[in-house]
Amino acid sequence: MRTSFKWMSLAAAAALMVSLAACGNSDKDETTNTDNGSASTDKAENVTITFQNIYPDPNTPSYKIAHQIGDQYTKDHPNVKIEWDSLNTDQQKLKLKTQAASKEVPDITIVNPAAQMKDFVDAGLFAPLNDMLDQNGLKDTFQEGILDFYSFDNNVYALPDGNNVGVMFYNKKLFEQAGITATPTTFDELINDVKTLKAKGITPMVTGEKDTWTGSFLFMNVLLRTNNGPGFLSDVAAGTKTFNDPAFVEAVDSFEKLVQAGAFQDGATSMDYNAGESLFKTGKAAMYYMGTWATGAIDQSDVGADVGVFKFPTVNGKGNADEYMLAPGSAFAISANSKHLQETKDFLNYFMLQYPKVSFDMKNAVSVAQKVEGDFAAAGYSALQMEVAGLKGAVKGGDLSFDNTMNPATSQAHLTSIQxxxxxQVDPASVAKEHQSAFEANK
Amino acid sequence: MNALKVPARTIAVFVLPCLLLYVCLVFVPIFFSMYNSTFDWNGIGVKKFVGLDNYVTLLTKDNVFWPAVRHTLMFAVFSMLEIPFALYLATLINRYVKKPNFFVTSYFVPVILSVVIIGQLWKTIYNPASLGGMLNQVLDGLGLHSWTHAWLSEPDYAMYALYFVALWQYLGYHLLIQFTGISNIPTEIYEAAKIDGADGFKADWFITFPLVVPIFKISIILAFIGSLQSFDMIMVMTGGGPAHSTDVIATHMYNMSFMSSKFGYGSSIAMVLVAVCLIATVIINALFNKVEKKIG
Incomplete structure (x- = not known):
């Protein structure tokens, strides 16, 4: 009796160990065709494609677009099943990093352009998509130059879902209330408008500065002006300039003037991106500097009909207002270790080919990274959407955001410094020095 | 152990699963972090061995680390200072309230709320008056306009605003622990003391406090370790900002590992945190052993 009990407990312990070990090996292989006898002749092998994405909210156009295309594809290809791994942006970033550390990247995932995806590409985690881009003429659907942000050594590693620029959204009604008749074209006018709005008790500008990239995005636009054109960060990276350059110091100085004029809402640094944006969307603030990806959400908010956009003004007479902060969108990449590499490429090919059409139908095509056929106005796009489309048509180049250009450690130092x-109030020269030492320490 | 008359082998078999689980979940990650902390590694690509460089940088060159340590230790000190208060509150409730369960439960409510909810709640309370912040509106209403602040956005106040929320949340927790300790003291002792003329505060001082020392110790250690590891509430409320002014060791570790992609460096911060926790526990234990011996 006692010995049998002992054996049973031993067995139980052993079982526990085995199950523990099994936990480590989470790579469930549900998709492999177990019927190996006919595998080679079977033309419709069952395939599951894991699609990690940042479209968790069923009410947003991006969710509807992705799912509509995906559903259509699985209808046409009954052997393909798509497993949606929908997360919000921050969660997805973390999850992908964790997965990347154990080399278990999902079949399709989402990355940000340039410097933010470089580590992944360097680690050989993504499959080059050149061959797939040539299929069905997919490459030609993309706007000129946009794929460069996702290319390394002449290989394209990801396909963007959008192409945005930084603009100033403003609430026309609140401008009227404050007696401002024209939108500012110089930085001094902007600061004057801030003061006028403030005097009327209207919050001039909002930003969700808890997330830090928001303020940096605006700051970088100031720098784009004081540098008299794009390329400051690449010059720094190339060693031909340093952060102690007068253009950078002037940008910090101008930005501080804006802050000191009381441009931003109280407690901006403890407010996250969504909270900041909702202040603008509820008509509690007059201006909001953001990428054009926010257009759809602002358009559909209560103040949508009153909102217009203007170009970021020139600073101290410098810069060209038609140069913008460029924000090539998040992009779809395919895992190099995908079990069904070809099927995944085929699906993404179809997905991207459909993307502009479906987006157009869903009234979300203004910021798509591909060429869109169709007349926005005739399709009933709003005045705001048309205005944004008009600005985007006249874009004459610009810069990428700081964290898309510099490595993550330098970017973090920059983001905190701007926050x-x-x-x-800090001496602009010391801000510049802080940047330079962070850059050198993390080269 | 042998009083149970069970062979050591059987004990081993029964202990094994739990031990394995504990080792896997606690020691393996710690050793893994220790190993990682000797590398320059972005978490994805190639690891480059750098020996103790990460620790050298951390302890000598990192401008954020030492303030973060200070914030963390202050956090610990404040939470420990709260415990005598919780104990006193518990004695009062125990003595003057006939059916104390209701009180104790209501004090405990914040503890069961999710940190995210508490964070959002207090963010709204701390908001500037223009955005409907309750605290500032109350101050305004009392004519104390000069006392109003953007509590979470001003570097001088943000950290204290966070300490306060943590104290508020965990008061009920420690109160419950102390209250349980006090309730377990036999009433005969108090009756005997009453005959000897010890009543009220005197009874507290000579009977209650010495007898709850072991419970008090548990509370202190929990508060200390808990505040060293504080992370979630800060992440929700300020994210360590503005400009690192509310960073603690754990948020610094997170930012370095995940935001700056310096996993090796982040691991070295984690090791320092482990070391601080262990040392602190040993010190607190030693101190209390002395105190207990003195009383006993």
């Missing part, structure tokens, strides 16, 4: 400007 600090929101809460205290």
């Amino acid at each position: 600090n400007l929101f809460v205290q």
Whole structure:
């Protein structure tokens, strides 16, 4: 009796160990065709494609677009099943990093352009998509130059879902209330407008500075002007300039003037991106600097009909207002280790070919990274959407955001440094020095 | 152990699963972090061995680390200071309230709320008056306009605003622990003391406090370790900002590992945190052993 009990407990312990070991090996292989006898002749092998995406909210156009295309594809290809791994942006970033550390990247995932995807590409985690881009003429659907942001050594590694620029959204009604008749074209006018709005008790500008990239995005636009054109960060990276350059110091100085004029809402640094944006969308603030990806959401908000956009003004007479902060969208990449590499490529090929058409039908095509056929106005796009489309038509180049250009460690130092400007006045030269030392320490 | 008359082998078999689980979940990650902390590694690509460089940089060159340590230790000190208060509150409830369960439960409510909810709640309370912040509106209403602040956005106040929320949340937790400790003291002792003329505060001082020392110790250690590991509430409320002014060791570790992609460096911060926790626990234990011996 006692010995049998002992054996049973031993067995139980052993079972536990085995199950523990099994936990480590989470790579469930549900898709492999177990019927190996006919595998080679079977033309419709069952395939599951894991599609990690950042479209968790069924009410947004991006969710509807992705699912409509995906559903259509699985209808046409009954052997293909798509497993949606929908997460919000931050979660997805974390999850992908964790997965990348154990080399278990999902079949399709989402990455940000340039510097933000470089680590993944360097680690050989993504499959080059050149061959797939040549199929069905997919390459030609993309706007000129956009794929460069996702290319390394002449290989394209990801396909963008959007192409955005930074613009200033403004609430026409609140401008009227404050007696401002024209949108500012110089930085001094902008600061004057801020003061006028402030005097009327209207919050001039909002930003969700808890997330830090928001303020940096605006700051970088100031720098784009004071540098008299794009390329400051690449010059720094190439060693031909340093952050101590007068253009950078001037940008910090101008940005501080804006903050000191009381442009931003109180407590901006403890407010996240969504909270900041909703202040603007509920008509509690007059201006909002953001990428054009926000157009759809603003358009559909209560103040949508009153909102217009204007170009970021020139600073101290410098810069060209038709140069913008460029924000090539998040992009779809395919895992190099995907079990069904060909099937995944075929699906993504179809997905991207359909993307502009379906987006157009869903009234979300203004910021698509591909060429869109069709007349926005005739399709009933709103005045705001048309205005944004008009601005985008006249874009004459620009810069990528800081964290898309510099490595993550330098970017973090920059983001915090800019956040600090929101809460205290700092000597611009010391901000520049702080940037330079962070850059050198993380080269 | 042998009082149970069970062979050591059987004990081993029964202990094994739990031990394995514990080792897997606690020691393996710690050793893994220790190993990683000797590399320059972005978490994805090639690891480059750098020996103790990460620790050297952390301890000598990192401008964020030492303030973060200070914030963390202050956090610990404040939470420990709260415990005598919780104990006193518990004695009062125990003595003057006939059916104390209701009180204790209501004090406990914040503990069961999710940190995210508490964070959002207090963010709204701390908001500037223009955005409907309750605290500032109350101050305004009392004519104390000069006392109003953007509590979470001003570097001088943000950290204290966070300490306060943590104290508020965990008061009920420690109160419950202390209250249980006090309730377990036999009433005969108090009756005997009453005959000897010890009543009220005197009874507290000579009977209650010495007898709850072991419970008090548990509370202190929990508060200390808990505040060293504080992370979630800060992440929700300020994210360590503005400009690192509310960074603690754990948020610094997170930012370095995940935001700056310096996994090796982040791991070295984690190791320092482990070391601080272990040392602190040993010190607190030693101190209390002395105190207990003195009383006993």
